Amino acid sequence: MNDPTDGLDLDDIGMQAVARELEAFADDTRVAPSPDLIDRIMAAIADQPVPTPPVAFLHAVGALALADAWRAWWLNLRVALGGGPASGRLRSQALAVVIVSALIVSIGGATVAVGAARLVQAMVTPTLTVPDATPTPSPDATPGPEATPSPPPDASPSPAPTTSADASDEPEESESPDESSGSGESHGGSSGPGGGRTADPDETVDPDETEEPDDTDDSGSGSGSGSGRGGSSPGDDD
Amino acid sequence: MDDLQLVRAVTSGDQDAFRSLVEREQAPVFRTCYRVLGRIADAEDVAQETFVIAYRSMGTYRGDGTLAAWLGRIATRQALRRLGQRRDEVSIETTAERPARAIGVDPLGQAIMAERSARVRSAVAALREPYRETVALRYFAELSLIEIAEQTGRPLNTVKTHLHRGLARLRDLMAREATA
Numbered sequence: 001m002n003d004p005t006d007g008l009d010l011d012d013i014g015m016q017a018v019a020r021e022l023e024a025f026a027d028d029t030r031v032a033p034s035p036d037l038i039d040r041i042m043a044a045i046a047d048q049p050v051p052t053p054p055v056a057f058l059h060a061v062g063a064l065a066l067a068d069a070w071r072a073w074w075l076n077l078r079v080a081l082g083g084g085p086a087s088g089r090l091r092s093q094a095l096a097v098v099i100v101s102a103l104i105v106s107i108g109g110a111t112v113a114v115g116a117a118r119l120v121q122a123m124v125t126p127t128l129t130v131p132d133a134t135p136t137p138s139p140d141a142t143p144g145p146e147a148t149p150s151p152p153p154d155a156s157p158s159p160a161p162t163t164s165a166d167a168s169d170e171p172e173e174s175e176s177p178d179e180s181s182g183s184g185e186s187h188g189g190s191s192g193p194g195g196g197r198t199a200d201p202d203e204t205v206d207p208d209e210t211e212e213p214d215d216t217d218d219s220g221s222g223s224g225s226g227s228g229r230g231g232s233s234p235g236d237d238d
Numbered sequence: 239m240d241d242l243q244l245v246r247a248v249t250s251g252d253q254d255a256f257r258s259l260v261e262r263e264q265a266p267v268f269r270t271c272y273r274v275l276g277r278i279a280d281a282e283d284v285a286q287e288t289f290v291i292a293y294r295s296m297g298t299y300r301g302d303g304t305l306a307a308w309l310g311r312i313a314t315r316q317a318l319r320r321l322g323q324r325r326d327e328v329s330i331e332t333t334a335e336r337p338a339r340a341i342g343v344d345p346l347g348q349a350i351m352a353e354r355s356a357r358v359r360s361a362v363a364a365l366r367e368p369y370r371e372t373v374a375l376r377y378f379a380e381l382s383l384i385e386i387a388e389q390t391g392r393p394l395n396t397v398k399t400h401l402h403r404g405l406a407r408l409r410d411l412m413a414r415e416a417t418a
Contacts (some may be wrong), residue, residue: 014409015402021412022377025358026273028351033268037282041260041289042253048293050251056297068298075297 057101073101094136222231248296261291263306266380267313273378274317276359286322288313303388310379311389313362318374321363361411368392369404376401 049055053075060068080095239255267288271408272281286370291312299308302402362373368390375386383401 012406012409013406014413017414018405018409020364021244021354021358022373022408024353026377026380028355030270031269031272031278031281033282034278035287037268037285038257038260039266040282041264041286042257044286044290045253045256045293048290051249051293051296052251053297056249056295057296060298068295071298133401197350 052093054090054091054097057097073098242301243295244305245301248293256293259305263309264289266306267309270313270374270379271317274314274321274359274363274374276355280320280324281317284317285313288316290314303385306390307379307381307385310373310381310385314374314379315370317378318363318370327414328402336407357412357415361408361415364411365407368400369407372397372400373404373408 023121051059055074057069057072058074060066060072076094076097080091193200239258244255244259264285268281271284271288272278275281285348285353288309292309295312299305334370358390362370362378365373371390372386375381376383381389383394383397386392387397390397392400
């Protein structure tokens with residue numbers, strides 16, 4: 001055996017002692033095999049196929065030795081492409097190994113790629129639908145509460161119909177102005193007094209009728225006119 | 239016939255070429271197995287397995303190292319695997335299985351040698367990988383550091399580091415056994 005340290009820097013005495021002990025062990029165990037070992041080995045390989053590159057490839061694949069399989073595949077490729085002296089039969093075997101293994105690997109790779117893509121898609125789509133689902137309810141939910149407060153603004157128009165109803169009442173009360181009934185329908189109760197004014201200018205007689213809306217204001221339609229009268233009522237209440 | 243010519247002859251179906259390889263390498267392969275396993279019968283079995291594996295894999299031999307080193311690595315791996323399989327068994331080395339060189343030594347010397355061998359073997363077997371393989375390749379298969387680097391595909395400095403750490407762990411293990 002060479003120097004046991006063999007370029008190693010064994011500065012530790014204990015390690016040097018271990019190295020010496022290992023070397024002494026190797027010297028002690030210089031045993032000779034039994035004489036029939038060679039025959040046993042040759043008998044064991046007698047029924048083995050010739051270790052051509054195709055056979056070596058198949059053995060490596062069978063043993064799941066990927067590095068050996070890769071090396072054997074290259075060797076087969078070299079033999080198939082004409083590198084080195086090889087019989088036509090061996091060359092065709094090597095070519096078959098190269099083509100079949102390349103086909104298997106490419107089909108397997110494509111299958112794995114498609115499977116992986118589907119898996120990724122299946123993993124990604126739920127995550128996309130969930131965010132989509134959550135935002136859609138959230139805007140709906142936010143308008144929902146806003147929709148409930150919105151009725152008050154809607155309620156303000158709704159009074160308009162009510163006032164228009166009032167206005168419709170007004171024409172009922174002042175049945176004579178048929179024209180004002182049209183304006184009353186269009187503008188509603190809030191514009192009722194204004195509507196009376198726009199329609200009325202030509203007919204100066206109507207101011208009398210305009211006084212009537214003041215009367216009708218008692219029913220609560222006009223806030224401004226009611227302020228004078230209504231102001232007393234809260235004062236009364238106070 | 240050099241290694242590459244031998245390999246070409248074997249892969250073209252020349253069994254005589256393989257026989258010449260077996261005749262040339264059987265002794266070091268057997269010794270490697272024996273150093274790991276400590277039993278002649280087991281060592282011969284594993285040596286035979288080694289040559290069968292080598293024969294089947296001859297088509298994948300790269301030629302970037304000697305055939306002897308290539309066989310040495312296969313033998314070391316197979317022997318360590320067999321050792322792992324029989325770890326639970328109690329090693330009993332009979333007198334008949336003692337090394338041939340030990341015959342003729344006085345009984346006390348034989349006993350000391352057997353004890354030392356058992357101690358070294360069990361200490362190396364207790365190492366973790368990759369230290370165990372590196373130490374075994376260096377001292378059991380008697381490969382140089384460059385050959386180990388070629389066969390394992392590791393850089394030379396990495397092999398040196400593994401061997402250094404392996405020896406340090408062996409020192410600790412053997413010191414612990416000595417005090418126990």
